[in-house]
Amino acid sequence: MKGLYCKLGETAADAKFVVRETNVPSALGSNQVKVQVKACALSPLDIKLHEDLKFQRDLVPVGREIVGIVLQVGPKVTFFQPDDEVVGILPLDTAMSGLCDAVVINEHHLVQKPEKLSWVEAAGAIRDGLRAYTALHTLARMASGHTLLVLDGASPFGVLAIQLAHYHGVKVLASALSSEDQKFLEQLRPSVARVIGVWDAKVDLVDSCLEETGGLGVDIVMDSGVRLHEEPEARCLLPYKHDIITLIGVGGHWVTTEQNLQLDPPDSRSLFLKAASLSFLNEEVWGASSARQGRYLHIMKDIVEKLSTGTLRPQLEDPVPLYDATVSMEMVQKNQVRKRLVIQL
Numbered sequence: 001m002k003g004l005y006c007k008l009g010e011t012a013a014d015a016k017f018v019v020r021e022t023n024v025p026s027a028l029g030s031n032q033v034k035v036q037v038k039a040c041a042l043s044p045l046d047i048k049l050h051e052d053l054k055f056q057r058d059l060v061p062v063g064r065e066i067v068g069i070v071l072q073v074g075p076k077v078t079f080f081q082p083d084d085e086v087v088g089i090l091p092l093d094t095a096m097s098g099l100c101d102a103v104v105i106n107e108h109h110l111v112q113k114p115e116k117l118s119w120v121e122a123a124g125a126i127r128d129g130l131r132a133y134t135a136l137h138t139l140a141r142m143a144s145g146h147t148l149l150v151l152d153g154a155s156p157f158g159v160l161a162i163q164l165a166h167y168h169g170v171k172v173l174a175s176a177l178s179s180e181d182q183k184f185l186e187q188l189r190p191s192v193a194r195v196i197g198v199w200d201a202k203v204d205l206v207d208s209c210l211e212e213t214g215g216l217g218v219d220i221v222m223d224s225g226v227r228l229h230e231e232p233e234a235r236c237l238l239p240y241k242h243d244i245i246t247l248i249g250v251g252g253h254w255v256t257t258e259q260n261l262q263l264d265p266p267d268s269r270s271l272f273l274k275a276a277s278l279s280f281l282n283e284e285v286w287g288a289s290s291a292r293q294g295r296y297l298h299i300m301k302d303i304v305e306k307l308s309t310g311t312l313r314p315q316l317e318d319p320v321p322l323y324d325a326t327v328s329m330e331m332v333q334k335n336q337v338r339k340r341l342v343i344q345l
Contacts, residue, residue, distance in 0.1 A: 003097030004325050005059040006045055015047055017062060017329045022100050030076040033107050035086060039123040039319065040098040041065035042332050042340040048259070049284065055093060062329055063098030063342065064090040067113060067122040077107050085113040087122040087304060089130070091287050099325055099342060108293055111300045114308035121307055124341050125160060125314040129303035131283045132161040136168075137299075139279040140220045140253040144169030147213055149247070151239065152224035153192065154181035156339050159315050161222060166190045167311055170220075173212055175205060177237045184315075198237050205239055209247040217249030217274075222281075226258040245270045252276045319343040 003022040006015050028034060040063040050060055067087040070080050080086060088110035090096065096103045113122050136142045148165045150158045153174025165172050175196045176182035185195045196208045209218055227238040245267055248254055252274065259280070263271075271278065286296040306312040319341040320328050328340040 001101045003100040004062040004329060005097055006047070006062050007059055008047065008050075008057070015045075015333070017326050017333070018059075019326060020059060022096060024096070024100065024102050025104050028072060028074040028104060029106075030074050031107050032074045032104050033070055033077060033080055033086070033110060034072040034102055034104050035066065035068040035110070036071050036102050037066050037068040037098060037100060037344050039067050039119040039344065040342045041123045041127065042325070042329050042342060043127060044333055044335070045329075049092075053092070061090070061094055061097040063325075064092075064094065065123050065127045066090060066098040066103065067119050067126075068103075071102060073107075079107045080110065080112075085115070086110040087113045087117075087126055088300065089127055092284050099322065101344065108297065111297060111304060114304055117304060117308040120316060120319050120341055120343065121314055122304060124156070124316040124339065125307055125312065126300065126303060127283070128157040128160050128314070128339075129164075129307070129312060130286070130299060131157050131281065132164050133299045133303065134283050134286075135222050135255045135281050136161060136164060136220070139255050139281065140222075142168060142170055142220060145171075146219040147171045147173065147249075148220045148222070149209060149218045150174045150222050152177055152181075153195070154184050154315075155224060156314060156316070158222075158224070159188070160312055162188065162192060163190075163312050164306075167306070173209060173218065175239075198239075206243050206247045213249065217247055217252060219249055219252050221248055221252070221254045223254070223256050223258065226256060226261055228258075228260070228262065241267060245276075248274065248276050250274050250276070254278045255281050257281050316341060 002019050005018055005020050007018050008015055042063055070082050070084040090098055148170050150161050152158050162172050171193050173194045174185050174192045175198045176185050178199050182195050182197045185192050194212050197203050198205055221244050225238045227240050286292050325342050331337045332340055
């Protein structure tokens with residue numbers, strides 16, 4: 001069978017996406033499960049992370065968010081049996097692409113898919129849901145009555161974070177990177193308390209947040225990247241770190257996705273005076289320790305349950321067929337689209 005892989009070059013810009021033949025192991029390990037893939041989501045590939053972890057691969061598997069039907073189980077598998085519908089995320093060190101017809105995965109990376117939940121919604125929301133839970137529950141410790149600022153609220157991750165925060169009684173502010181995003185967020189239900197159109201040069205992010213909070217600042221900020229200096233046009237709508245430090249309130253929490261964030265002594269002093277804290281959002285950390293395995297599965301189970309009841313409602317584009325996967329992944333990696341879903345016919 002064939003799978004989609006990233007062929008690494010000397011730099012991230014040199015990476016190419018290629019289709020390669022893949023062999024599925026015929027014999028399963030004790031806790032392994034063979035899954036027939038029904039749908040797979042394509043998210044941006046963090047090539048630098050793979051390099052840092054030194055996996056030493058020329059071809060990196062692409063497409064890790066999968067949903068499908070259990071075909072076969074290993075001798076010590078206790079959670080699943082053949083014909084179960086499951087959803088999960090292939091581990092970072094997997095050798096298999098989620099675009100294969102079937103994959104072999106440890107049972108501890110899967111959860112049961114509720115019957116009411118569609119293939120597309122399950123695959124499209126599982127990773128962004130995990131990111132939202134990690135950011136809001138694990139890192140920011142959100143609580144009812146908090147005020148949350150979600151930067152780029154119209155992204156797939158931002159939408160689920162907004163809905164999860166609403167569910168827990170949090171007041172939500174969100175930024176929009178375009179007039180289309182602003183219109184979408186203003187129509188979102190449950191509604192966002194304030195949509196801040198940072199695409200409009202007349203709108204100031206800091207002033208808007210302080211005005212909405214009576215000058216107190218927000219309790220939680222979730223960014224989608226930070227502008228460290230003069231950036232290319234693609235990043236010009238990102239906030240400066242000084243903006244975020246200014247709009248965060250006393251005892252507030254900043255959850256960042258900016259891997260190269262650098263705080264100067266005055267930045268640290270400002271955060272110290274506010275007793276504010278900073279966390280880095282990396283959802284891959286759940287696979288770094290077996291001690292986190294139970295909590296990881298609990299989060300995924302809660303995500304699919306909230307998806308099936310409509311508490312979480314992902315905003316997804318129409319899925320594409322398998323033969324469009326290579327082009328779709330190139331568009332995702334270049335940030336021309338935020339996410340793509342591939343269905344197995």
